[in-house]
Amino acid sequence: MKESATLAVAAKAAALKAAGKPVIGFGVGEPDFDTPVNICEAAKQAIDKGMTRYAPTPGDKASREAIAKKLREENGIACNAQDITLTVGAKHAIYMSLMAIIEPGAGDEVILPTPAWVSYKPLIELAGAACIEVPSSVVTNFKMTAAQLEAAITPRTRAIVLNSPSNPCGTVYTVKEFAALIDVLAKHPNITVVSDEIYEKLIYPEIEAGLKHVSPGADARLADRTITINGMSKAYAMTGWRVGYLAAPGKNGLLAKEIIKLQGQMTNSIPSFIMPAVVEALTNCAASVETMRKSFAARAGLVYELLRGIKRLNVCKSTGAFYSFPEIHACKGLQTPAGRVIDSAQAFAEALLEEHFVAVVPGEDFGECARENIRISFACSEANIREGLARLDKFVNSLA
Ligand code: PMP
Ligand code: GLU
Secondary structure (H helix, E strand, O other): OOOHHHOOOOHHHHHHOOOOOOEOOOOOOOEEEEEEEEHHHHHHHHHHHHHHHOOOOOOOOHHHHHHHHHHHHHOOOOOOHHHHEEHHHHHHHHHHHHHHOOOOOOOOOOOOOOOOOHHHHHHHHHOOOEEEEEEOOHHOOOOOOHHHHHHHHHOOOOEEEEEEOOOOOOOOHHHHHHHHHHHHHHHOOOEEEEEOOOOOOOOOOOOOOOOOOOOOHHOOOOOHHHHEEOOOOOOOOOOOOOOOOEOOOOOOHHHHHHHHHHHHHHOOOOOOOHHHHHHHHHHHHHHHHHHHHHHHHHHHHHHHHHHHHOOOOOOOOOOOOOEEEOHHHOOOOOOOOOOOOOOHHHHHHHHHHHHHHHEEEHHHHOHHHHEEEEEEEOOOOOHHHHHHHHHHHHHHHOOO
């Protein structure tokens, strides 16, 4: 199996930093904020109260109820506590969902609009399905059209993975665009929708007016066959806590039951004393989340302005998440002053890191259509953004 490209860049940048190099990290997608203190307090108190033993596999009643309430009230998803399981990050939820719905050896196909986050394809293949990529580019704001989706569906299509706001594209489907995709999926009852909504709270209507989050699981036609994935990592700055969750309310509870059986065999529950922290985050942190969202929105605007001023790069506006995914086609075939040939996004990223100490993730592992892009994660300070993108500008200008 392939190593995660995002984590590989993070490790390389950390090693260079430890060796004293002035690294600017646009690599890993991790908020630079600290976890809000009230969330930390809830976990500390839970330890002090002795919440240190095994808990029920899918989580305790209070946390599952808080998640179900959030999904009903904020997302319009009809679900109850028994449809929810708390997982070791959203990654674990995605893995278990795919394992539960794919029949290995049966020729199953899973549709993946690309560019897409690096882990989906390996997890789809690990579960035993073929990954059917539906490509897009910076020219179309990285959006799959309803016609493209329709054309990708075959009798073997078992599932589709959707991710809006998108990692790595930083784009968000409009309500109208999403409705067109949902209309197509509604006509194909054998397709399970895996909707990864981990960037739900990071949408920037100040950049594109009218944008708001859409949960396909809220559509009555898809409710029975949608697994909604979410997690605490991004919105609550809780990457290291490793908490995600899924809601699988369909099939009379069968989907959730099967997934929870798998979880019982593989990991059991997340740490018990983290569960009250999840409740605290979901019920008492709207103001902290909004403060962080506003910062990300300002950075998204700044990154777009700076990137579009760099010659040889093509870029579209980031309207969600904390990524920009510029295309570097015009740099291909050129050489750096040190003699490195830019024959791929990988070579571009390596030369940029080694010659200017700026870490970005090369596009290759985000999909076949992403081989001439680089991902910039702007979950860092404005000063770092300005310095890092000035170095990127210098680097691109130095190519000949
Ligand atoms: N989905 C997407 C789209 C992501 O970018 C990430 C980032 N790690 C994850 C899922 C997994 O997040 P975590 O496991 O930290 O919840
Ligand atoms: N999702 C983040 C990223 O894309 C974190 C690293 C990972 O899990 O891939 O950088």
